[in-house]
Amino acid sequence: MLDQFVMESALGDIEILRKYLLAARDEVDSEYPRSQSLLNLNQYMLLRKKDQTQLQEKLFSLSLSSLGRSFAHVAASVDSLYDQLSSSLGREQISAELMAEFHHLSITEAISIASKNSKAIFGGKASSKLSHQITTVMVTLPSNAAENNGLLIHQLAEAGVSVFRINTAHDSIQVWKAMADVIISINDNLQSSDKIKIFVDLAGPKIRTGKIGEVEIPLKLGSNKQEKEILIYHGNGATKGEYTDEVTMENISAQIAVNRKFFKKLRLKQSIKIVDVNHKKAIISLTHIDEKYARGIINKKVFINKKTKLKCDDHEGKLYNIQNQKDTIRLFIGDLLTLTENEIEGKSAQLDKTNKNVVPALIGCTIKGVIGTIKLAEKVFIDDGKIGLSVIENQGDAILCRVHISKAGGTLLKEEKGINFPDTNIQIPALTEVDRANVLAVLDFADSLSLSFCQGSADIRDLQMLLVENNRTDIGIIAKIETRQAVSNIPEILKQLLTWEKSGVMLARGDLAIEVGFENMAYIQEALLDICDAAHLPVIWATQVLESKMKNNLPSRAEVTDAAMAGRAECVMLNKGAFAIDTIDVLKRILHDMHTVSKKNRQLLKKETLWN
Numbered sequence: 001m002l003d004q005f006v007m008e009s010a011l012g013d014i015e016i017l018r019k020y021l022l023a024a025r026d027e028v029d030s031e032y033p034r035s036q037s038l039l040n041l042n043q044y045m046l047l048r049k050k051d052q053t054q055l056q057e058k059l060f061s062l063s064l065s066s067l068g069r070s071f072a073h074v075a076a077s078v079d080s081l082y083d084q085l086s087s088s089l090g091r092e093q094i095s096a097e098l099m100a101e102f103h104h105l106s107i108t109e110a111i112s113i114a115s116k117n118s119k120a121i122f123g124g125k126a127s128s129k130l131s132h133q134i135t136t137v138m139v140t141l142p143s144n145a146a147e148n149n150g151l152l153i154h155q156l157a158e159a160g161v162s163v164f165r166i167n168t169a170h171d172s173i174q175v176w177k178a179m180a181d182v183i184i185s186i187n188d189n190l191q192s193s194d195k196i197k198i199f200v201d202l203a204g205p206k207i208r209t210g211k212i213g214e215v216e217i218p219l220k221l222g223s224n225k226q227e228k229e230i231l232i233y234h235g236n237g238a239t240k241g242e243y244t245d246e247v248t249m250e251n252i253s254a255q256i257a258v259n260r261k262f263f264k265k266l267r268l269k270q271s272i273k274i275v276d277v278n279h280k281k282a283i284i285s286l287t288h289i290d291e292k293y294a295r296g297i298i299n300k301k302v303f304i305n306k307k308t309k310l311k312c313d314d315h316e317g318k319l320y321n322i323q324n325q326k327d328t329i330r331l332f333i334g335d336l337l338t339l340t341e342n343e344i345e346g347k348s349a350q351l352d353k354t355n356k357n358v359v360p361a362l363i364g365c366t367i368k369g370v371i372g373t374i375k376l377a378e379k380v381f382i383d384d385g386k387i388g389l390s391v392i393e394n395q396g397d398a399i400l401c402r403v404h405i406s407k408a409g410g411t412l413l414k415e416e417k418g419i420n421f422p423d424t425n426i427q428i429p430a431l432t433e434v435d436r437a438n439v440l441a442v443l444d445f446a447d448s449l450s451l452s453f454c455q456g457s458a459d460i461r462d463l464q465m466l467l468v469e470n471n472r473t474d475i476g477i478i479a480k481i482e483t484r485q486a487v488s489n490i491p492e493i494l495k496q497l498l499t500w501e502k503s504g505v506m507l508a509r510g511d512l513a514i515e516v517g518f519e520n521m522a523y524i525q526e527a528l529l530d531i532c533d534a535a536h537l538p539v540i541w542a543t544q545v546l547e548s549k550m551k552n553n554l555p556s557r558a559e560v561t562d563a564a565m566a567g568r569a570e571c572v573m574l575n576k577g578a579f580a581i582d583t584i585d586v587l588k589r590i591l592h593d594m595h596t597v598s599k600k601n602r603q604l605l606k607k608e609t610l611w612n
Helices: 004-027 035-047 053-061 071-088 096-102 107-122 147-159 173-187 260-265 433-442 457-469 484-488 490-497 509-516 518-534 547-552 557-568 580-597
Strands: 136-140 163-167 197-201 219-221 228-234 252-258 271-275 281-289 293-298 302-304 309-312 315-318 329-331 336-340 357-359 361-364 379-382 387-394 398-405 411-413 448-451 476-481 503-508 539-542 571-574
Touching (some): 004 035, 004 053, 035 490, 107 476, 107 503, 173 433, 252 260, 260 309, 260 315, 457 476, 476 484, 476 490, 503 509, 503 518, 539 557, 547 557, 557 580, 571 580
Parallel strands (some): 136 571, 448 476, 503 539
Antiparallel strands (some): 309 315, 329 411, 336 398, 387 398
16 A cells, blocks of 8 residues: 555655646746757756755655656656556546646657667668667777778678767878778668768867976996897997898997997997996997897896997997987976976976985976966876876966876876866866867767867867868757866757757766765766756767777676666767677667666666576
């Protein structure tokens, strides 16, 4: 027997909620593009504006469908619950006339709209079946994808790839067009519903570390564990590797160039003595000499520089191929780093005789106008979070930071690595001038464009206006969500996307995890999936999906679970890798199995066959 008190209480809560949802209709213009999806999005936000836990518990105790599965059709689900409770209590249900007047999206209508939106971006066939879901596979094409008549692209297409991603952060228009031409040739032989989509990823205003200066760093020669073979050639200013075409390089650990006069004095079975920068000595025993090069075996490890002297009998030689190298900036927890907007090459910290840090290490930032907005104690992350810092001083055009995340043995700071400012509200347009030029370059073949580092509705409008100006309103727009600001502004981003015929969202989980904190990603990606479901907009699940499988052909257990979770999205993106074909097969099987037991966030409860 159902608890009448619980039913009365639940019905009262539903009545209040229903009034809020009905009032939301007044805020949506029926002439607005995709007004039904916009209304449902607004109603979902109203649903989530208050804590519904107690109502959920009441519905669960009554074995009624919970609101947790209603996101794509909020009002219809609430109406259904209202009628079920009213009927159980012997009260009047919502009349057909009243339901027609408010005309909420039915569950079937909502699913059909979402399916059509997904088909518009990713291809395939739309479906209104309550238990049917398709998650397509997207693969990022490597730079050499079009080589050998596009063999790799053909293989990936045969393996089941529905969308190919061309990343404009790399390569050139000639390379992108060559890739697109192969895909277009494949599509010529496919039915309309089976045609492969071309997804072009705009680079956006990625903030990266600047150049690092060169310094004279001693080079390691040889090994203390075993003897190493060395190639010796001559010529003042000779280029390293000049004679490698004539020499089998296996087991050769290094090449050194010496002055011609010294080289001519070398004789077989002689030895060359080296005194390195640390005054350690090593011997190179000569095993081969001809007019172009010599070979020798070095007996131990030494460090050499431009000043290192060589001696054979009474003859001295000089080294010519010792070049300056990139400065080594290794950061440990507690170290200081200056991040500057000035055109200065990066350099390691300057130390005094006691190894005390006198001048902090320095690195440039590729985008200007950011540093001045950063406040004290705000966090900075470099190289996908490998280096974490806190700001301790803002100098106007530079910030002084203290390292709080690094490996035990220190982390090497490199050029061209991404910088994230998760605590800073950075006001930089997502569509850069380079992106604008690239959009015009790919208009002839792009099916959709992704907007990297999209932070608000204005970024979406910028791209929409550019496409309108070029009469390409048929190209889809994907907003990449990868900053904390984008998460905060996701409602306005989705509303702007709903003004465009073909649109969707990518969860770019690499930068996003750094921005919001890795420990918060599980909850945040779930919340983003839910609100996109409410807007009926398709989602791409991206970043490091089955990455170990792609690179090493062996997935981790965590990656398999992550790939299964990706089944809630409409598309899963794989990055490039040597084992792409095998990975696609594994991913498709994982997705197929997950879609037999669940759709989005709904369990389907098929017959279980794992046990008797």
